[in-house]
Amino acid sequence: MNKSGNLITTEDLKIYFPVRRFLRTVGYVKAVDGVSLHISKGETVALVGESGSGKTTFGRALLGLVRPSGGRIVFDGLDITDLEEKDMKRVRRRMGVVFQDPYASLNPVFPIYRIVEEPLVVNRMGTPEERREVVMKALEDVRLTPPEFFASKYPHMLSGGQRQRVAIARAIITNPDLVVADEPVSMLDASIRVEILTLFKEIQQRHNVSFLYITHDMATAKYFSERIAIMYAGKIVELGPTKEVLSDPLHPYTQALIEAIPDPDPTNRFRFRKVTPGQPPSLINPPSGCRFHPRCQYLIQGTCDVVEPMLIRIKGERYVACHLYEKPPMEREGHQ
Amino acid sequence: MDSEAVEPLLKVTDLVLKYSTRAGPVRAVDGISFTVRPGETLALVGESGSGKSSTALAIIRILPRNVAEFSGSVVFNGTELMKLDDEEFRRKVRVGGISMVFQGAMNSLNPVLKVGFQVAESLIVNVGLSKQEAMKKAEEAVELVGLDRTVVQRYPHELSGGMKQRVLIAMALITRPKLVILDEPTSALDVMTQANIMNLLKRLKAEMSLTYVFITHDLALASELADRVGVMYGGKIVELGPSDTVYSNPRHPYTKLLLESVPMLRADRPPTFIPGTPPDLINPPPGCRFHPRCPYFMKGKCDAKVPKEFRTDSDHLAACWLLEERGDE
Numbered sequence: 001m002n003k004s005g006n007l008i009t010t011e012d013l014k015i016y017f018p019v020r021r022f023l024r025t026v027g028y029v030k031a032v033d034g035v036s037l038h039i040s041k042g043e044t045v046a047l048v049g050e051s052g053s054g055k056t057t058f059g060r061a062l063l064g065l066v067r068p069s070g071g072r073i074v075f076d077g078l079d080i081t082d083l084e085e086k087d088m089k090r091v092r093r094r095m096g097v098v099f100q101d102p103y104a105s106l107n108p109v110f111p112i113y114r115i116v117e118e119p120l121v122v123n124r125m126g127t128p129e130e131r132r133e134v135v136m137k138a139l140e141d142v143r144l145t146p147p148e149f150f151a152s153k154y155p156h157m158l159s160g161g162q163r164q165r166v167a168i169a170r171a172i173i174t175n176p177d178l179v180v181a182d183e184p185v186s187m188l189d190a191s192i193r194v195e196i197l198t199l200f201k202e203i204q205q206r207h208n209v210s211f212l213y214i215t216h217d218m219a220t221a222k223y224f225s226e227r228i229a230i231m232y233a234g235k236i237v238e239l240g241p242t243k244e245v246l247s248d249p250l251h252p253y254t255q256a257l258i259e260a261i262p263d264p265d266p267t268n269r270f271r272f273r274k275v276t277p278g279q280p281p282s283l284i285n286p287p288s289g290c291r292f293h294p295r296c297q298y299l300i301q302g303t304c305d306v307v308e309p310m311l312i313r314i315k316g317e318r319y320v321a322c323h324l325y326e327k328p329p330m331e332r333e334g335h336q
Numbered sequence: 337m338d339s340e341a342v343e344p345l346l347k348v349t350d351l352v353l354k355y356s357t358r359a360g361p362v363r364a365v366d367g368i369s370f371t372v373r374p375g376e377t378l379a380l381v382g383e384s385g386s387g388k389s390s391t392a393l394a395i396i397r398i399l400p401r402n403v404a405e406f407s408g409s410v411v412f413n414g415t416e417l418m419k420l421d422d423e424e425f426r427r428k429v430r431v432g433g434i435s436m437v438f439q440g441a442m443n444s445l446n447p448v449l450k451v452g453f454q455v456a457e458s459l460i461v462n463v464g465l466s467k468q469e470a471m472k473k474a475e476e477a478v479e480l481v482g483l484d485r486t487v488v489q490r491y492p493h494e495l496s497g498g499m500k501q502r503v504l505i506a507m508a509l510i511t512r513p514k515l516v517i518l519d520e521p522t523s524a525l526d527v528m529t530q531a532n533i534m535n536l537l538k539r540l541k542a543e544m545s546l547t548y549v550f551i552t553h554d555l556a557l558a559s560e561l562a563d564r565v566g567v568m569y570g571g572k573i574v575e576l577g578p579s580d581t582v583y584s585n586p587r588h589p590y591t592k593l594l595l596e597s598v599p600m601l602r603a604d605r606p607p608t609f610i611p612g613t614p615p616d617l618i619n620p621p622p623g624c625r626f627h628p629r630c631p632y633f634m635k636g637k638c639d640a641k642v643p644k645e646f647r648t649d650s651d652h653l654a655a656c657w658l659l660e661e662r663g664d665e
Contacts, residue, residue: 050526159613160384189383189553191597195609216527219556219599223606246601260531263600264556266579269377269563272538273531279496 007076007177007210008062009038014070015057019284029283031057033234034071036311039178042204044211046221046242048257049231052280055214058231059180062212063095064088076177093123096171096209100183102163106155112139113151116169123174138169141206142199161192165199172203182214197224218261222246227317230254233281233291236311240318250320252276253292290323298324344371344411345515345547346395351408353387353394360618361404364390366571372515377541377548379558379579381594382568385614388551391568392517395549396436397425413514431462435508439520444504445492451478452488455507462511477506482536498529502536509540518561519551534560555598559583564651567591570615570625577652587646587654590626624657632658 013035016028031054039045049055060066062073064080072081080091096119099105106115116138120131139147142165155163164184171179181200185193197220204211213225221228221242228242230251238251249255256276262268278295281287287294293304303323311321353365365387372378380388393399395410397417410417417429438444446454455477456470465473475485481502492500501521508516518537522530538561540546550561558565558579565582567575567590575588586592590610599607612629615621621628627638637657646659 050528161613190555191383191594191610193609194597194599194607195611198609218527219601222601223599243604257527258601260527261601262531262534262556262560263602264559264583264595264598266559266562266583268559269538269561269579272535275528275531275535 005040005042006038006074007041007043009036009074010058010062010071011036011074012071013037013058013061013068013073015054015061015066016069027284028069030234030286031283032061032068033283033286035231035234035236036071037229037236037239039210039212041177041210042208043227044200044204044213044225046213046215046225046228047231048215048218048221048228050216050257050280052233052283053231054234054283055231056182059097059182059212059214062178063097063180064092089123093119093125093174094177096174096176096179098164098167098171098179098181098184101187102160102167103155103187105167106163108155110154111151112144112153112155112158112166115155115166116151116173119170119174125174134173135169138173141172141203142166142169144169160188161196164188164196168196168199168203172207172209175207176209178210178212180212180214183216184213185220186215186217193220200224218246218258219263230257233286234283235291235321236319237292237322238318238320239311241316244316244318250314250318250325251292251322252296252298252324256295290321300324342373343414345374345413346372346549347409347411348391348395349409349411351391351394351410352405353390353399353403354405355400356402356404357618362617363571363620364617365394366617366620367408368568368571368573370566370573370576372547372549374514374547375545376563377550377561379550379552379562379565380568380573381552381555381558381565383553383614385570385617386568387571387617388553388568389519392436392519392549392551396429396434396517397422398436426462431458431511433513434515434517435511435513436517436519437504437508437521439523445500447492449491450488451490451492451495451503455488455503455510458507458511473510474506477510478503480509480540481506496529497525498532501525501529501533505533505536505540509544513546515547515549517549517551520553521550522557530557537561555583555595567594570620571617572625572655574626574656575652575654577649577654581649581652587648587652587659588626588656589630589632589658591654593631624655634658 013032015032016030018025019027019029035058047055061068068081072079075091113135116135117131120126136147139150144150144165185196215221225242228245229236230238232253238245238254249258259274276295281291289305289307290309293299300323309321309323311319313319314325349369350367351365352367354361354363380391382388452471452474456474459465459470459473460467474488478487479485483502522533548561552558562579565579566573569590575591586595593610596608610629615625623639623641624643627633643655643657645653645655647653
């Protein structure tokens with residue numbers, strides 16, 4: 001959309017983890033294998049995939065927490081792919097992170113004040129008085145009011161939703177440009193999920209923050225992201241404006257994922273869901289060609305199992321990595 | 337459907353379960369009543385702390401040590417379970433009576449025992465079959481849930497999450513129960529694996545004419561199995577009725593708001609949330625427990641008197657004073 005407004009861009013990003021047997025490297029887990037994605041300023045991109053698809057590893061790479069094996073990451077014009085830790089630390093000040101489990105991500109022996117203040121202390125930002133003001137403001141931003149009341153509490157005194165608000169306050173305390181939220185609501189109750197996601201949206205509008213919303217939940221992604229990237233076995237298989245992708249999914253994997261998710265509807269009980277057979281592949285020896293081909297009902301022998309599909313633009317902002325869409329539209333009909 | 341026509345398989349009346357804590361007794365389950373008819377699925381839906389899992393534990397009598405009060409009536413297949421001692425309970429209920437599939441497929445299996453033995457164990461311990469016979473039954477049971485027989489020779493760490501969940505279902509079915517309690521049977525599983533497990537549960541229900549009590553916090557998932565739905569809030573059932581009317585015409589404000597908080601994939605309706613927090617079950621609010629969060633709150637009524645259950649249709653109940661105002665048909 002606005003190419004000039006890209007905050008962070010990855011180009012052909014690869015993250016491989018060595019598999020060691022005794023002291024020898026016998027292979028690699030290709031957790032992220034050639035992902036190109038950008039997030040614009042003030043945009044939320046949902047990164048959706050099943051466990052093991054590489055979505056969390058991708059998020060960690062943006063934060064500089066894992067070193068890429070190949071490709072590039074450019075943050076606001078600066079190539080951060082191979083930055084030294086001390087330089088990365090300065091960049092990381094402009095990033096925040098919210099993890100999945102608010103019961104594990106907050107230090108139980110710190111009061112809330114200290115948890116939220118810590119990024120400022122680590123980055124030597126402000127005097128104690130200035131920090132105090134910023135912390136109180138952040139607690140107010142996440143609706144933990146009155147902030148003085150919550151500041152002195154310990155994590156165990158708070159509910160799951162309140163803890164996640166603390167985690168969000170900590171993530172936004174340095175006034176970051178990018179927040180990576182890794183399954184931020186999947187441990188919370190349904191009614192609280194929407195409340196927390198609404199809070200993210202408000203914060204985004206107020207501070208013009210970009211979000212990478214990592215999730216397995218397409219239904220929340222639908223209402224809380226502008227674009228969606230579907231990840232399968234280390235690769236993006238489909239990318240586009242969220243509502244368009246979810247109402248008219250192109251990739252067979254996206255179609256299968258959507259089919260698997262129920263909406264509240266009492267007639268569900270009378271029908272079986274069409275489920276794609278098989279399991280996501282091993283990331284050590286992924287299938288040749290398209291990684292989804294062993295499970296795909298539209299498999300084209302000799303193409304899908306041999307040639308790896310590229311992520312190509314279909315129309316507008318929509319991209320898909322599938323051989324079904326590489327043919328001229330007339331021929332495509334024949335494979336349906 | 338007429339509720340009186342069929343003798344219920346399970347009839348729970350005024351069930352109360354309180355836990356003692358340092359801060360005082362927690363009213364986890366506070367006087368709930370419901371029936372489950374043979375062959376139907378009742379979904380108990382509620383947020384964490386609403387008492388749905390405690391209800392299941394009370395029915396199958398797996399209670400923690402800090403129980404302060406446990407009362408009411410649970411009639412299963414014509415037998416009052418509250419009067420049975422532990423030995424009778426084991427013989428009459430645990431074998432061929434009520435089974436439970438626990439949540440947390442990842443952690444429910446013993447990592448150092450082969451899967452087959454774990455599936456067969458209740459036949460050896462409770463039924464007294466020989467190990468060979470029990471293992472043969474275990475092979476049949478894992479096949480029934482769509483796994484290969486050779487799975488019995490494997491250890492839990494060799495299986496995927498979905499396979500482990502199938503093993504837990506096989507374990508629950510091996511005693512040929514009449515009623516199976518499913519407590520969040522797909523939590524922590526990926527969406528496709530979840531869909532697979534739900535398909536399996538549907539198939540088993542039809543093939544073995546099983547009766548389920550399905551416990552979940554997810555209204556969308558509940559609709560995959562539920563013939564009837566009970567919505568729990570703060571230790572009480574606030575609405576109970578056929579899925580067809582509960583989903584399309586919820587009568588309790590909590591049910592309505594909970595449904596509106598579910599993000600829909602196939603319809604375009606932005607989800608909303610319920611302001612406030614669930615009640616403290618040590619000091620629950622007086623009157624209706626939902627009144628501090630309810631948009632239809634009537635002062636002097638909702639905060640004063642516990643709402644009666646109003647029958648809105650032949651088989652649909654809701655505990656809300658609004659229904660009295662609108663005329664109790």
